[in-house]
Amino acid sequence: MAGSDPSPTEQAFQRIVAELGEPMLIVTTVAGDGERSGCLIGFATQTSIHPPHFLVCLSQKNHTYGVALRATHLGVHVVPEAGEAIAELFGGSTGDEVDKFARCAWRDGPHGVPLLDDCPSRLVGEILWRRDGGDHDAFQLAPVFAEYGGTEAELRFEEAKRIDPGHAP
Template identity: 50%
Template structure:
């Protein structure tokens, strides 16, 4: 494990808010493990902690929404990363609309995509959701700095990772 820690300590990857809905339940969490994983066909992989309520809701969902945040959106990161949907309604505290497959799309984010779940991969304490994009925000000419891991490293998670 020490070799992996030494490698990952130098990374400062972007953070994402992942949201989903199914059976009348909405859920969302802050995610650091996510990446485009194919160009043709286009695919994006998101890894959710099995300890997280969002994972439990996502298991029955057909779609997930993935949102990038601007560096000045630490409060949104704290809401989705430092609080659990088991205790509060996160969506009562942010503006959002229902996207494809019912996935909640946050109104105030840098960019977003909604993906149809193509496959689910067990990765240990995190499970990967392979997404085929079905909708996304329009590109913005401005490219503000994204919220990164170093911006939220002091955040206490709502659930153990």
């Protein structure tokens, strides 16, 4: 029931996934009309080795979600451990109110997808399909471009959870 206290199973599930230490990622995109958007995410995984596929999940309440629905490609950036400022920008403000790209260094990547200078490990993927996943939608991507920026550790959920979301949960 919506608004009720979580069940013991839900509480245990939240503790388990919190301990997984998932890396924080920033998804960027551009719609056909040129509108850009980006957000901090924590739900993503590789789904196939051959062919290579990667899945990202976007909150349906997020500005980036609306732009992604009109896009053909998404950029996925690994936030480095020292990237708290870029994580705060893309996770703590909403594209409904702020032009995040006016506040950071970036360049146009393949298919016009913004590539963030502060996140040198990144990929651009063609959106193969989208599925409803509850309060998030899953976007399956086929990489068309990737850059590996080195072995620097990534920012983890534990370090990023202090960021107040730019939109209501």
